[in-house]
Amino acid sequence: MPESQTFLIALGANLPFAESPPEVTIAKALSDFNEFGLEITATSSLYHTPCFPAGAGPDYVNAVASAKANLEAAEVLKRLHKLELRYGRERSVRWGQRTLDLDLVAADNTVLPDRNGYQRWQSLSAERQRELAPETLVLPHPRLAERAFVLVPMAEIAPDWEHPITGKTTREMLDALEDAEKEGVKAL
Numbered sequence: 135m136p137e138s139q140t141f142l143i144a145l146g147a148n149l150p151f152a153e154s155p156p157e158v159t160i161a162k163a164l165s166d167f168n169e170f171g172l173e174i175t176a177t178s179s180l181y182h183t184p185c186f187p188a189g190a191g192p193d194y195v196n197a198v199a200s201a202k203a204n205l206e207a208a209e210v211l212k213r214l215h216k217l218e219l220r221y222g223r224e225r226s227v228r229w230g231q232r233t234l235d236l237d238l239v240a241a242d243n244t245v246l247p248d249r250n251g252y253q254r255w256q257s258l259s260a261e262r263q264r265e266l267a268p269e270t271l272v273l274p275h276p277r278l279a280e281r282a283f284v285l286v287p288m289a290e291i292a293p294d295w296e297h298p299i300t301g302k303t304t305r306e307m308l309d310a311l312e313d314a315e316k317e318g319v320k321a322l
Contacts, residue, residue, distance in 0.1 A: 146160075
Protein backbone atom coordinates (compact mmCIF):
# COMPACT_ATOMS: atom_id res chain seq x y z
CA MET A 135 0.00 0.00 0.00
CA PRO A 136 1.34 3.47 -0.85
CA GLU A 137 2.34 5.84 1.94
CA SER A 138 -0.14 8.50 2.97
CA GLN A 139 -0.08 11.56 0.75
CA THR A 140 -1.83 14.90 0.93
CA PHE A 141 -3.93 15.70 -2.11
CA LEU A 142 -5.23 19.16 -3.02
CA ILE A 143 -8.57 18.92 -4.79
CA ALA A 144 -10.40 21.79 -6.48
CA LEU A 145 -14.18 21.60 -6.44
CA GLY A 146 -16.49 23.51 -8.75
CA ALA A 147 -20.05 23.50 -10.03
CA ASN A 148 -22.19 25.83 -12.09
CA LEU A 149 -25.29 23.72 -12.75
CA PRO A 150 -27.87 22.48 -10.27
CA PHE A 151 -28.12 18.77 -9.47
CA ALA A 152 -31.41 17.22 -8.34
CA GLU A 153 -32.80 20.75 -7.93
CA SER A 154 -30.00 21.65 -5.51
CA PRO A 155 -27.80 24.68 -6.21
CA PRO A 156 -24.05 24.20 -6.78
CA GLU A 157 -23.07 25.11 -3.21
CA VAL A 158 -25.28 22.29 -1.85
CA THR A 159 -23.81 19.82 -4.35
CA ILE A 160 -20.27 20.76 -3.30
CA ALA A 161 -21.13 20.38 0.41
CA LYS A 162 -22.70 16.96 -0.22
CA ALA A 163 -19.73 15.81 -2.32
CA LEU A 164 -17.32 16.84 0.45
CA SER A 165 -19.33 14.79 2.93
CA ASP A 166 -18.85 11.77 0.61
CA PHE A 167 -15.04 11.99 0.42
CA ASN A 168 -14.50 9.61 3.34
CA GLU A 169 -16.63 6.95 1.62
CA PHE A 170 -14.19 7.18 -1.30
CA GLY A 171 -11.12 6.72 0.93
CA LEU A 172 -10.22 10.40 1.19
CA GLU A 173 -9.86 11.89 4.67
CA ILE A 174 -10.49 15.63 4.51
CA THR A 175 -7.94 17.60 6.50
CA ALA A 176 -9.02 21.12 5.46
CA THR A 177 -11.70 22.78 3.36
CA SER A 178 -11.73 26.33 2.09
CA SER A 179 -14.70 28.63 2.11
CA LEU A 180 -16.99 28.59 -0.91
CA TYR A 181 -16.37 31.23 -3.57
CA HIS A 182 -18.48 32.66 -6.38
CA THR A 183 -16.32 32.86 -9.49
CA PRO A 184 -16.82 33.96 -13.09
CA CYS A 185 -17.28 31.14 -15.55
CA PHE A 186 -14.06 29.90 -17.13
CA PRO A 187 -13.63 30.14 -19.99
CA ALA A 188 -15.71 33.30 -20.26
CA GLY A 189 -19.11 32.76 -21.86
CA ALA A 190 -19.14 28.98 -21.36
CA GLY A 191 -22.12 29.07 -18.99
CA PRO A 192 -23.36 30.27 -15.60
CA ASP A 193 -20.85 31.42 -13.00
CA TYR A 194 -19.33 28.87 -10.65
CA VAL A 195 -19.12 28.05 -7.00
CA ASN A 196 -15.58 26.89 -6.18
CA ALA A 197 -13.64 25.56 -3.22
CA VAL A 198 -10.47 23.60 -2.49
CA ALA A 199 -10.07 20.69 -0.08
CA SER A 200 -7.02 18.98 1.30
CA ALA A 201 -7.33 15.25 1.84
CA LYS A 202 -5.05 12.44 2.99
CA ALA A 203 -5.10 8.95 1.56
CA ASN A 204 -2.88 5.89 1.23
CA LEU A 205 -3.46 5.90 -2.53
CA GLU A 206 -1.58 6.68 -5.71
CA ALA A 207 -2.63 9.88 -7.46
CA ALA A 208 -4.15 7.99 -10.41
CA GLU A 209 -6.39 6.04 -8.04
CA VAL A 210 -7.49 9.24 -6.31
CA LEU A 211 -8.42 10.72 -9.69
CA LYS A 212 -10.39 7.58 -10.56
CA ARG A 213 -12.33 7.86 -7.29
CA LEU A 214 -12.98 11.58 -7.86
CA HIS A 215 -14.44 10.75 -11.28
CA LYS A 216 -16.77 8.18 -9.67
CA LEU A 217 -17.87 10.79 -7.15
CA GLU A 218 -18.55 13.26 -9.97
CA LEU A 219 -20.80 10.68 -11.64
CA ARG A 220 -22.82 10.36 -8.43
CA TYR A 221 -23.69 14.03 -8.87
CA GLY A 222 -24.59 13.86 -12.55
CA ARG A 223 -21.30 14.91 -14.14
CA GLU A 224 -21.22 14.42 -17.89
CA ARG A 225 -17.95 14.75 -19.79
CA SER A 226 -19.36 15.73 -23.19
CA VAL A 227 -17.52 19.06 -23.58
CA ARG A 228 -14.04 19.83 -22.28
CA TRP A 229 -14.21 22.78 -19.86
CA GLY A 230 -18.00 22.81 -20.25
CA GLN A 231 -20.77 23.42 -17.75
CA ARG A 232 -21.03 20.88 -14.96
CA THR A 233 -22.98 19.77 -11.93
CA LEU A 234 -19.71 18.87 -10.17
CA ASP A 235 -16.07 19.15 -11.14
CA LEU A 236 -13.37 17.60 -8.96
CA ASP A 237 -9.85 18.37 -10.14
CA LEU A 238 -6.82 16.77 -8.58
CA VAL A 239 -4.55 19.82 -8.34
CA ALA A 240 -1.56 18.36 -6.51
CA ALA A 241 -0.32 15.31 -4.63
CA ASP A 242 2.32 16.48 -2.14
CA ASN A 243 5.33 17.35 -4.31
CA THR A 244 4.64 14.74 -7.01
CA VAL A 245 5.32 15.60 -10.66
CA LEU A 246 3.47 13.46 -13.21
CA PRO A 247 3.98 11.94 -15.66
CA ASP A 248 7.56 13.19 -15.15
CA ARG A 249 9.27 16.59 -15.28
CA ASN A 250 9.58 16.63 -19.10
CA GLY A 251 6.02 15.39 -19.61
CA TYR A 252 4.71 17.99 -17.19
CA GLN A 253 6.60 20.81 -18.91
CA ARG A 254 5.48 19.64 -22.36
CA TRP A 255 1.81 19.76 -21.32
CA GLN A 256 2.19 22.98 -19.32
CA SER A 257 3.76 24.77 -22.29
CA LEU A 258 0.70 24.20 -24.51
CA SER A 259 -1.56 27.19 -25.00
CA ALA A 260 -4.94 27.15 -23.25
CA GLU A 261 -6.59 26.84 -26.67
CA ARG A 262 -4.52 23.76 -27.49
CA GLN A 263 -5.22 22.25 -24.07
CA ARG A 264 -8.91 22.77 -24.67
CA GLU A 265 -8.64 20.70 -27.86
CA LEU A 266 -6.47 17.95 -26.35
CA ALA A 267 -6.92 15.88 -23.24
CA PRO A 268 -3.81 14.37 -21.65
CA GLU A 269 -3.50 10.61 -21.99
CA THR A 270 -2.09 10.39 -18.49
CA LEU A 271 -2.49 12.33 -15.25
CA VAL A 272 -0.52 15.60 -15.20
CA LEU A 273 0.45 16.95 -11.77
CA PRO A 274 0.54 19.57 -10.49
CA HIS A 275 -2.35 20.86 -12.55
CA PRO A 276 -0.65 22.57 -15.53
CA ARG A 277 -2.80 25.73 -15.38
CA LEU A 278 -2.77 26.08 -11.60
CA ALA A 279 -0.68 29.28 -11.56
CA GLU A 280 -3.15 30.99 -13.94
CA ARG A 281 -6.40 30.26 -12.12
CA ALA A 282 -7.60 32.59 -9.42
CA PHE A 283 -10.68 30.41 -8.90
CA VAL A 284 -8.32 27.68 -7.62
CA LEU A 285 -5.57 29.78 -6.03
CA VAL A 286 -7.84 32.00 -3.90
CA PRO A 287 -9.46 29.09 -2.02
CA MET A 288 -6.21 27.11 -2.07
CA ALA A 289 -4.36 30.00 -0.40
CA GLU A 290 -6.90 29.82 2.41
CA ILE A 291 -5.95 26.22 3.32
CA ALA A 292 -2.47 25.69 1.82
CA PRO A 293 -0.76 29.08 1.39
CA ASP A 294 2.72 27.62 1.83
CA TRP A 295 2.37 24.64 -0.52
CA GLU A 296 5.30 24.80 -2.97
CA HIS A 297 4.97 23.98 -6.63
CA PRO A 298 7.55 21.22 -7.22
CA ILE A 299 8.59 22.63 -10.62
CA THR A 300 8.59 26.40 -10.08
CA GLY A 301 9.26 26.46 -6.33
CA LYS A 302 6.58 29.14 -5.92
CA THR A 303 4.14 28.90 -3.04
CA THR A 304 0.40 29.11 -3.46
CA ARG A 305 0.52 32.64 -2.04
CA GLU A 306 3.27 33.69 -4.49
CA MET A 307 1.34 32.31 -7.47
CA LEU A 308 -1.79 34.12 -6.29
CA ASP A 309 0.09 37.38 -5.74
CA ALA A 310 1.43 37.18 -9.32
CA LEU A 311 -2.08 37.24 -10.83
CA GLU A 312 -3.70 40.43 -12.09
CA ASP A 313 -5.81 42.17 -9.44
CA ALA A 314 -8.87 42.12 -11.73
CA GLU A 315 -8.72 38.32 -11.94
CA LYS A 316 -8.44 37.93 -8.17
CA GLU A 317 -11.24 40.44 -7.54
CA GLY A 318 -13.65 38.26 -9.57
CA VAL A 319 -13.40 35.52 -6.93
CA LYS A 320 -15.73 36.45 -4.08
CA ALA A 321 -16.45 34.57 -0.86
CA LEU A 322 -20.05 33.40 -0.49
